[in-house]
Amino acid sequence: MFSQLPTPQTDSILSLSTLYRADNRQDKVDLGIGVYRNNQGQTPIMQAVKTAQMQLAEEQQTKVYVGLAGCEEFNQCMVDLVLGESPVLDRVSAIQTPGGSGALRMLGDLMNVAQPGTTIWLSNPSYVNHKPVMEAAGLNVKYYSYFSPTTKQVDVDKMLRDLATAGSKDVVLVHGCCHNPTGADIDFNAWQAITALAQKNGFTPFVDIAYQGFGDGLIEDALGVRYMAENVEEMLISASCSKNFGLYRERTGAAMVMAKNNTEANNAKGKLLQLARSTYTMPPDHGAAIVRTILTNDQLTKIWKQELIEMQQRMQRIRTSLCTELRTTLKSNHFDFIQAHKGMFTLIGFSAEQMIRLREEYAIYGVEDGRINIAGLAEQQIPYVANAIANITE
Ligand SMILES: Cc1ncc(COP(=O)(O)O)c(C=O)c1O
Structure with missing residues (x-):
């Protein structure tokens, strides 16, 4: 064999x-x-994580399975963290995943089921695992120009020229903030310009946000993704708690789908759960329980x-x-x-x-x-x- x-x-x-x-x-x-x-x-x-951990050790009564979607309170906390008080929340669904990587793969699988033959556009360069994960999910991968070796900043004109050729069945992956590996982020004008292209040409944006809070601040780092969410019909988001909660090995993340309406968001979630069932079945609990404990407690949130x-x-x-x-x-x-x-x-x-x-x-x-x-x-x-x-x- x-x-x-x-x-x-x-x-x-x-x-x-x-x-x-x-x-x-x-x-x-x-x-x-x-x-x-x-x-x-x-x-x-992190101190907030340590305190939440001790609290959990005291309070937790069982280690029984958490369920396919993980902890729903955690999912809601993650949606709130990324999207804030957005008017689109009623058409967003989310599941807990094993890290941001698990979210990337689950959303990749979802796209492949919902629309076989999807092409996903990645920035050139992008996070080293984006291509393997998306290809493993069965998607075609293309690259859009991103980093200028001369200015060491984003070449926005070139990027927009490439993205103008992405079609209505394509998906465009954008780093939410703190671009990996370049460190060069798009500014708010570029977020608006990509959003305008998505509206005009119909591609679906996919935002991978793995460093929220590491750039300019928790809210500032989410301004682009929030603007985009409020101005397009459909969108995918993967979020990771590895860096901003320091939970690397606890494998904590979330996959979110923003659909045209609440029914479609629920259908997408149903499909995600089915895909999770046939992959790892249920996500690990500990990291998500820590994040939920922190984000539902004002004092711990403040410390974090x-x-x-x-x-x-x-x-x-x-x-x-x-x-x-x-x-x-x-x-x-x-x-x-x-x-x-x-x-x-x-x-x-x-x-x-x-x-x-x-x-x-x-x-x-x-x-x-x-x-x-x-x-x-x-x-x-x-x-x-x-x-x-x-x-x-x-
Ligand atoms: C852009 C990006 N997305 C996703 C991930 C995956 O994060 P996780 O460790 O939560 O799987 C990383 C990790 O380095 C990353 O840089």
């Missing part, structure tokens, strides 16, 4: 972590895998929001310091785009060879596509990293 299987290719980001662990150099810096880190290099459990602000501010501080350091070292503003980028990631514009040099000569581990995780930098490492980047740039 297995003799025809090829030798597996290693995942570039995960194998980077293995190399990092095996590196004995004292000054090594891990800017690879996408997890938030504090100044001590740790990914601590404050912690999230501190994380976001730390990332912004690092961006500013790294930019300042690079400006001084290089006597140029070449890397100023780092400060304009949002969230954890920045594509610094290095080739694979330059990234390998960073790793081999300086023990600085970033992804070979040029992505660095800003949150992986401790403040005291900034001069060292800036100096290494400057040396390799020259």
